[in-house]
Amino acid sequence: MKVKWWKVVGLAGVVGVAATGVLVARGERRRRAYTPEEIRDKLRERHAVAQGGTSRGSRTSDTEGHLG
Numbered sequence: 616m617k618v619k620w621w622k623v624v625g626l627a628g629v630v631g632v633a634a635t636g637v638l639v640a641r642g643e644r645r646r647r648a649y650t651p652e653e654i655r656d657k658l659r660e661r662h663a664v665a666q667g668g669t670s671r672g673s674r675t676s677d678t679e680g681h682l683g
Contacts, residue, residue, distance in 0.1 A: 649657075
């Protein structure tokens, strides 16, 4: 039986869309698994690291606040 190429391409597209939907749903479930308190704690921790200048790629400043 001869299969037309456009049917194969269409089927591959449908499979790709379905797989993407599964990955998005999985990620959303992981995000929603955090409690609001856990999210707040993580944000505060990130903010403290950013203010402390200990994160990767942080820039240093001189005594007058100019970035160097």
